[in-house]
Amino acid sequence: MSHPLLAEFPVVIELDVGWSDMDSFDHVSNLVYFRYFQDARLVYLDRVGWLATKRELGLGPILKSTNATYRKPLKFPDRVWVGVRGSDILPDRMTFEHKVVSRAWDAVACEGTAVIVSYDYRNECKCAIPDAVRQRIEEMEAQTK
Amino acid sequence: MSHPLLAEFPVVIELDVGWSDMDSFDHVSNLVYFRYFQDARLVYLDRVGWLATKRELGLGPILKSTNATYRKPLKFPDRVWVGVRGSDILPDRMTFEHKVVSRAWDAVACEGTAVIVSYDYRNECKCAIPDAVRQRIEEMEAQTK
Amino acid sequence: MSHPLLAEFPVVIELDVGWSDMDSFDHVSNLVYFRYFQDARLVYLDRVGWLATKRELGLGPILKSTNATYRKPLKFPDRVWVGVRGSDILPDRMTFEHKVVSRAWDAVACEGTAVIVSYDYRNECKCAIPDAVRQRIEEMEAQTK
Amino acid sequence: MSHPLLAEFPVVIELDVGWSDMDSFDHVSNLVYFRYFQDARLVYLDRVGWLATKRELGLGPILKSTNATYRKPLKFPDRVWVGVRGSDILPDRMTFEHKVVSRAWDAVACEGTAVIVSYDYRNECKCAIPDAVRQRIEEMEAQTK
Numbered sequence: 001m002s003h004p005l006l007a008e009f010p011v012v013i014e015l016d017v018g019w020s021d022m023d024s025f026d027h028v029s030n031l032v033y034f035r036y037f038q039d040a041r042l043v044y045l046d047r048v049g050w051l052a053t054k055r056e057l058g059l060g061p062i063l064k065s066t067n068a069t070y071r072k073p074l075k076f077p078d079r080v081w082v083g084v085r086g087s088d089i090l091p092d093r094m095t096f097e098h099k100v101v102s103r104a105w106d107a108v109a110c111e112g113t114a115v116i117v118s119y120d121y122r123n124e125c126k127c128a129i130p131d132a133v134r135q136r137i138e139e140m141e142a143q144t145k
Numbered sequence: 146m147s148h149p150l151l152a153e154f155p156v157v158i159e160l161d162v163g164w165s166d167m168d169s170f171d172h173v174s175n176l177v178y179f180r181y182f183q184d185a186r187l188v189y190l191d192r193v194g195w196l197a198t199k200r201e202l203g204l205g206p207i208l209k210s211t212n213a214t215y216r217k218p219l220k221f222p223d224r225v226w227v228g229v230r231g232s233d234i235l236p237d238r239m240t241f242e243h244k245v246v247s248r249a250w251d252a253v254a255c256e257g258t259a260v261i262v263s264y265d266y267r268n269e270c271k272c273a274i275p276d277a278v279r280q281r282i283e284e285m286e287a288q289t290k
Numbered sequence: 291m292s293h294p295l296l297a298e299f300p301v302v303i304e305l306d307v308g309w310s311d312m313d314s315f316d317h318v319s320n321l322v323y324f325r326y327f328q329d330a331r332l333v334y335l336d337r338v339g340w341l342a343t344k345r346e347l348g349l350g351p352i353l354k355s356t357n358a359t360y361r362k363p364l365k366f367p368d369r370v371w372v373g374v375r376g377s378d379i380l381p382d383r384m385t386f387e388h389k390v391v392s393r394a395w396d397a398v399a400c401e402g403t404a405v406i407v408s409y410d411y412r413n414e415c416k417c418a419i420p421d422a423v424r425q426r427i428e429e430m431e432a433q434t435k
Numbered sequence: 436m437s438h439p440l441l442a443e444f445p446v447v448i449e450l451d452v453g454w455s456d457m458d459s460f461d462h463v464s465n466l467v468y469f470r471y472f473q474d475a476r477l478v479y480l481d482r483v484g485w486l487a488t489k490r491e492l493g494l495g496p497i498l499k500s501t502n503a504t505y506r507k508p509l510k511f512p513d514r515v516w517v518g519v520r521g522s523d524i525l526p527d528r529m530t531f532e533h534k535v536v537s538r539a540w541d542a543v544a545c546e547g548t549a550v551i552v553s554y555d556y557r558n559e560c561k562c563a564i565p566d567a568v569r570q571r572i573e574e575m576e577a578q579t580k
Contacts, residue, residue: 015305019332020176020325024167024221030498031165031469035310038466042309046367063465067502076169077336160450164477165470175353176324180455183321187454191512208320212357222481310466314457314511321455366459 002081003101005108009083010140011044017078028074033110034066037098040082041114044096048136058122059130064093068112078104086141091128093117094137147226148246150253154228155285156189162223173219178255179211182243185227186259189241193281203267204275209238213257223249231286236273238262239282292371293391295398299373300430301334307368318364323400324356327388330372331404334386338426348412349420354383358402368394376431381418383407384427437516438536440543444518445575446479452513463509468545469501472533475517476549479531483571493557494565499528503547513539521576526563528552529572 002012015036023029045051045061054060074080081101088095095115102109120127129137147157160181168174190196190206199205219225226246233240240260247254265272274282292302305326313319335341335351344350364370371391378385385405392399410417419427437447450471458464480486480496489495509515516536523530530550537544555562564572 013306016303016329018325018329019169019336020174020328022169024164024169024171025495026169029165030501031466031473034466034469035308038310039306039308042366046309060460063505065502065504066465067500069500070498076332158451161448161474163470163474164481165473170350175356176321176328179321179324180453183455184451184453187511191454205315208360210357210359211320212355214355215353221477309459310464312459314454314459314461316459319455 002083005101006081006083006099008144009085009099010144011040011047011085012081012083013040013043014079014081017074017076017080019076021074022076026075030068030070033068033070033100033112036080036082036100037066037068037084037112037114040084040098041096044084044086044140048133048140050130050133053130053133054121057130059118059120059127061116062119064115064117066112066114068098068110070110072102072105072107072109074102074109075104078102080109085144086137089129089134089137092126094129147228150246151226151228151244153289154230154244155289156185156192156230157226157228158185158188159224159226160184162219162221162225164221167221171220175213175215178213178215178245178257181225181227181245182211182213182229182257182259185229185243186241189229189231189285193278193285195275195278198275198278199266202275204263204265204272206261207264209260209262211257211259213243213255215255217247217250217252217254219247219254220249223247225254230289231282234274234279234282237271239274292373295391296371296373296389298434299375299389300434301330301337301375302371302373303330303333304369304371305329307364307366307370309366311364312366316365320358320360323358323360323390323402326370326372326390327356327358327374327402327404330374330388331386334374334376334430338423338430340420340423343420343423344411347420349408349410349417351406352409354405354407356402356404358388358400360400362392362395362397362399364392364399365394368392370399375434376427379419379424379427382416384419437518440536441516441518441534443579444520444534445579446475446482446520447516447518448475448478449514449516450474452509452511452515454511457511461510465503465505468503468505468535468547471515471517471535471545472501472503472519472547472549475519475533476531479519479521479575483568483575485565485568488565488568489556492565494553494555494562496551497554499550499552501547501549503533503545505545507537507540507542507544509537509544510539513537515544520579521572524564524569524572527561529564
């Protein structure tokens, strides 16, 4: 279902590159890769229950920083897999690694990371990653080791 | 400050066309005009207090339908005025007229409308436009008549 | 593969609603439906060879007007089918009908139309729809009648 | 006109935060900061003639990598200045530094960098930054030293 280059990524989404994703230089806009990253990352955060804790307790994720390195230009039509996995899981923050693999290139088109901090939206301060969320993250990551 | 073509529009925002707003056909994406419309419309909705009633009472606007007709292609660099005015103000809905005027063309680049319905987000049903909001709308519209 | 509500649509794309597609009102942004429309429409235009005639001869499609009516709010996570079909095929223009069907609602979430004009990008004037393109459109549309 | 925090940035654009720029967490989407960065950077690239050399000679800029660090959440309504300046100007590449300053916070909301490589789009290979472009970059940067 996924691609061999993403074997160690517990969450992989698959999507068609849209014509709308391209910019005036006629390839996929560098901005859109961050949307791909984010859409995969939010599937991950949803599965580990971190969106639910935000909704119910105000304890949610917040993005501290992110980056991308562009390897191959993408164009419509193409289809990509977008993988996400956790790393550097600290008490109050963690890093996500993102990788976009193109069917047309059969190679990585873009990769990057995102640092997510655990945030108490009601009291407006950092907080520890909720225990149940941390446990689900560890289970997710253990699947691919 | 505004443009003569927008003399009858009580709210006009002004913005530079961004390079990012263009698509693969090398002019401003048809999608982006709806962002221009919306950004002007939300300034209007904010001024008449309709965002405040949503936040405080759950009584807010919801978009029923919208449309755009494209007159002139826009390109970076350019600067546009985006006007919005109300019309057909009914008990539970109203129409907004949108017009985008380009400095480079000195003409209308795009125009359209949006039908907004008054919605009770807590009880999930339509409702009358809140009185204070309606009064502010009538005052805003009276200014340009 | 597709949805019964889209039985008469010759081109249907399928995609997951992304978290990024939602706006500050916490449902899919009205702007994003136009991206869904456009991504489906461009798959259609690509299949009938209208992007190739633009690339090779400068004879391509241009959007004259578009509209959308919102039926049901969409939220992440969900999966949608986006159908597109041609209608009113005139010598120099045609209309596309768009329909977005939600898996979560099992119903139409949004529908709209787009009027596309045939344009000679090199000579900057309207032109007839290229014959080969017109023939492919008629074949595509005949499949679902 | 600009903000003291951007005194050393030769190009600064100013723009109103749009309601559409916010995401489902009710502050400006992390994706949108990259649009702010890019819109400022393309004004810079346009001024130094690098878009003209792409159009006329096929010698243009290409993005290798980019990153952002988020300091303060932005919300509509607000107004921001987005500064860009060059650094590490090498024969075939350079780095741009980006900084977004918020009027509401009177502080930096976001900062990041972008590495741009000089690319020969016709022969599909890296190339030296065109001389006239390099000279204009050096003049631009000298203004703020």
